[in-house]
Amino acid sequence: MTTTQRTARELTPAIGQQVHVAFEQLTVLCTVLDAKNSWGKVRLLVQPVAGRGQQWIELQRLVSPSPAVTDAEYEATVLAALSHFKGVR
Numbered sequence: 001m002t003t004t005q006r007t008a009r010e011l012t013p014a015i016g017q018q019v020h021v022a023f024e025q026l027t028v029l030c031t032v033l034d035a036k037n038s039w040g041k042v043r044l045l046v047q048p049v050a051g052r053g054q055q056w057i058e059l060q061r062l063v064s065p066s067p068a069v070t071d072a073e074y075e076a077t078v079l080a081a082l083s084h085f086k087g088v089r
Contacts, residue, residue, distance in 0.1 A: 014044060020074070021046055022063045029065075 014035040021030045030046035033054060037043075047054045064074035 018049065019044070019046065020063050020065045021057055021061050023061075027063050027065070 014032045017032045019030055019032060020027050028051075029049045031049060032044045033047050034045035035042065036045075036056075041058055043056045043058055045054055045056050059075055062075045063071050066074075069077075
């Protein structure tokens with residue numbers, strides 16, 4: 001199944017997950033509030049664990065919390081944890 005075929009129901013496992021997100025020179029721990037498929041790309045609505053605000057992001061904004069794990073590996077780990085996202089790139 002391609003990204004464009006994902007439904008809102010299939011994206012709901014992302015909600016409530018915590019992820020690390022790049023915001024300019026900062027990496028912020030965020031909670032996923034919502035997920036959607038827009039123009040063939042999975043987007044997550046995130047809110048910082050500490051602080052205010054919300055923003056839709058693409059998966060490429062996810063960053064690894066550990067220097068030993070590349071950002072691509074971290075993104076794959078997040079996707080694997082969200083079983084409906086497996087294989088989406």
